[in-house]
Amino acid sequence: MSDVAPSIARMGDSIIARGLVKRYGDVVALDGVDLTVPTGTVLGLLGPNGAGKTTVVRILTTLLRPTAGSATVAGADVLAEPARVRRHIGLSGQYAAVDEYLTGFENLVMIGRLYHLGRRASRARARELLENFSLAESGDRPTRTYSGGMRRRLDLAGALVADPPVIFLDEPTTGLDPRGRTEMWNVIQTLVAKGTTLLLTTQYLEEADLLADEIVVIDHGRIIAQGTSDDLKREVGGERLELTLADGSQLPEAERLLAPLGLGPPTLDAGRRTLLMPVAGGASTLAETLRVLDGTSIALDDIGLRRPTLDDVFLSLTGRTTHDEDADDTEGRQS
Amino acid sequence: MRVPHVVADASVVATRNVIKIKRVPDLLVFTTLSPIMFVLLFAYVFGGAIEGGNGDEYRQFLIAGIFAQTVIFGATITGAGLAEDVKKGIIDRFRSLPMSPSAVLTGRTFSDVINNVLVLIVMSLTGLVVGWRITSSFWDAAAGYLLLIVFAYAISWIFAWVGMLVPSPEVVNNASFIIIFPLTFVANTFVPLDTMPAPLQTFAEWNPVSSVTQAARELFGNIPAGTPEPTSWALQHPVAYTLMWSALILAVFVPLANAQYRVSTSR
Numbered sequence: 164m165s166d167v168a169p170s171i172a173r174m175g176d177s178i179i180a181r182g183l184v185k186r187y188g189d190v191v192a193l194d195g196v197d198l199t200v201p202t203g204t205v206l207g208l209l210g211p212n213g214a215g216k217t218t219v220v221r222i223l224t225t226l227l228r229p230t231a232g233s234a235t236v237a238g239a240d241v242l243a244e245p246a247r248v249r250r251h252i253g254l255s256g257q258y259a260a261v262d263e264y265l266t267g268f269e270n271l272v273m274i275g276r277l278y279h280l281g282r283r284a285s286r287a288r289a290r291e292l293l294e295n296f297s298l299a300e301s302g303d304r305p306t307r308t309y310s311g312g313m314r315r316r317l318d319l320a321g322a323l324v325a326d327p328p329v330i331f332l333d334e335p336t337t338g339l340d341p342r343g344r345t346e347m348w349n350v351i352q353t354l355v356a357k358g359t360t361l362l363l364t365t366q367y368l369e370e371a372d373l374l375a376d377e378i379v380v381i382d383h384g385r386i387i388a389q390g391t392s393d394d395l396k397r398e399v400g401g402e403r404l405e406l407t408l409a410d411g412s413q414l415p416e417a418e419r420l421l422a423p424l425g426l427g428p429p430t431l432d433a434g435r436r437t438l439l440m441p442v443a444g445g446a447s448t449l450a451e452t453l454r455v456l457d458g459t460s461i462a463l464d465d466i467g468l469r470r471p472t473l474d475d476v477f478l479s480l481t482g483r484t485t486h487d488e489d490a491d492d493t494e495g496r497q498s
Numbered sequence: 499m500r501v502p503h504v505v506a507d508a509s510v511v512a513t514r515n516v517i518k519i520k521r522v523p524d525l526l527v528f529t530t531l532s533p534i535m536f537v538l539l540f541a542y543v544f545g546g547a548i549e550g551g552n553g554d555e556y557r558q559f560l561i562a563g564i565f566a567q568t569v570i571f572g573a574t575i576t577g578a579g580l581a582e583d584v585k586k587g588i589i590d591r592f593r594s595l596p597m598s599p600s601a602v603l604t605g606r607t608f609s610d611v612i613n614n615v616l617v618l619i620v621m622s623l624t625g626l627v628v629g630w631r632i633t634s635s636f637w638d639a640a641a642g643y644l645l646l647i648v649f650a651y652a653i654s655w656i657f658a659w660v661g662m663l664v665p666s667p668e669v670v671n672n673a674s675f676i677i678i679f680p681l682t683f684v685a686n687t688f689v690p691l692d693t694m695p696a697p698l699q700t701f702a703e704w705n706p707v708s709s710v711t712q713a714a715r716e717l718f719g720n721i722p723a724g725t726p727e728p729t730s731w732a733l734q735h736p737v738a739y740t741l742m743w744s745a746l747i748l749a750v751f752v753p754l755a756n757a758q759y760r761v762s763t764s765r
Contacts, residue, residue, distance in 0.1 A: 224594050225593070225594070226590060226593055226594060226763070246596060249594060249595060249596040250596040252594065253594075254590070254591070254594040256587050256590055256591065257587075260586065260587035260588050260590055260591040262514060262518075262588055263586075264517065264518040264521040264522060265514060265517055265518075265521075269514070269517060273510055273513075273514050274591070274595065276506075276507075276510045277507055277510055277592070277595045277596075277597040278595060278596060278597075279503070279506075279596070279597075305521055321591065
């Protein structure tokens with residue numbers, strides 16, 4: 164750091180990244196990302212598939228060298244002293260990187276020994292972690308017999324073996340069923356309560372909402388928004404009116420009729436036959452909507468008002484929902 | 499990185515791979531079944547035709563060749579195993595740990611030595627059943643086994659490189675067939691060299707697979723009296739020639755595989 168007198172807050176930052184760029188030939192995976200994670204806080208890095216989240220994690224965990232930019236993690240320079248960084252971090256990747264032929268216990272002992280904790284300490288730590296992650300009973304079974312949720316927990320336990328002060332979790336709940344996801348959230352919340360610094364990537368807005376102190380929204384390798392979940396919701400403003408029509412072909416007509424009631428233009432989803440629109444005025448808007456539609460041929464399956472979610476944040480920032488990239492136009496979406 | 503760490507880390511990685519051999523006995527069963535099958539096929543199906551006799555002498559000749567071919571094929575486990583680890587994200591986990599980077603490859607090649615030792619034991623027993631005998635001293639025989647293992651160890655570094663180059667276990671397996679089949683067949687492994695056309699014969703005379711086979715035959719005492727002296731220097735000094743090749747392969751492929759490890763895993 165070139166700052167002569169860094170502020171107190173700056174000295175307490177466990178992760179600092181400046182101007183991270185990663186190019187693969189002509190493809191720009193990251194296009195100048197700055198991040199600061201104060202010690203003991205959780206940063207949620209949010210974005211759709213291919214936004215560059217994993218690239219950020221791989222650079223910060225020394226797995227990948229950036230094309231440009233610099234970063235320090237736990238006080239060590241990621242580029243100049245990768246070995247020092249590795250001593251102070253734990254990584255749990257997007258794919259549960261546990262060895263399926265080893266038992267849960269053997270996996271954790273192996274990791275402990277590679278952190279050079281020594282044989283006895285590694286074994287004791289492995290038992291302790293299996294206990295903490297509700298894996299004690301299955302600890303002596305090969306992990307290929309584990310459920311997806313158990314593997315993820317074991318992978319996370321692997322990141323914690325050396326009790327590192329900084330932990331990176333790359334999409335810890337991708338591919339888990341709702342129950343596995345809730346279990347994982349509980350585990351992460353316990354971790355956060357202990358004061359570990361955490362950088363978490365996710366495609367799930369509710370996950371960032373629930374777990375992160377601060378959220379950075381990333382898309383096409385750039386940061387497009389950042390702040391607390393409340394900041395982001397405030398930025399989007401108002402409530403959301405959501406209609407589901409009985410007949411999806413009537414969406415354009417409903418749009419035309421209802422647009423004057425909104426704070427912003429409605430978004431249509433032909434596949435789900437829904438219309439979504441930011442509104443102000445609460446229940447009176449709801450009544451007004453019903454009045455406008457009354458006397459037309461438009462029949463409703465459902466109507467409701469809700470507080471904006473981070474999905475809405477993403478939509479208003481990018482004009483796309485978070486799942487657009489996967490679904491593309493297969494659902495015949497109109498907008 | 500301090501040297502003790504490399505060794506300690508590599509032994510942790512090797513232990514992990516050995517546990518896998520234990521957990522997936524099918525793997526060992528198939529790596530040993532195919533050489534047993536080869537021994538039986540060559541001894542009884544081809545043996546008679548090749549020798550024109552009862553095949554007893556051919557079996558003495560054959561076993562060292564089968565040993566050489568099998569331990570070389572064992573090296574492909576190194577490549578396929580590494581490719582699988584890359585695919586499954588295990589290598590990322592390793593790389594995020596404060597371990598010695600070269601321990602990943604070293605550990606893998608160590609555990610494949612253990613695999614080869616097990617395979618050699620099984621094949622030796624099969625050989626004894628079909629009538630193969632060691633007629634030399636204990637130390638000569640031990641040196642024969644050791645030489646096979648050293649040569650296979652060197653070859654496993656070639657496949658460590660291949661495994662990092664093409665990170666898909668299936669591609670590694672296919673690539674290995676293309677490389678290993680000609681190398682192990684255009685050699686003195688299964689037939690005497692004088693039956694081959696001249697260009698192949700020259701290749702085979704200088705093929706290190708021939709020299710390791712020749713060395714093993716000599717050290718096991720499997721060369722009958724009255725066999726004419728080989729014509730190439732390589733086969734006249736098979737132990738030295740094999741060790742030279744092993745050293746050369748290691749000198750080239752250890753750095754190459756490690757460099758490829760850094761490149762392939764930091765994409």
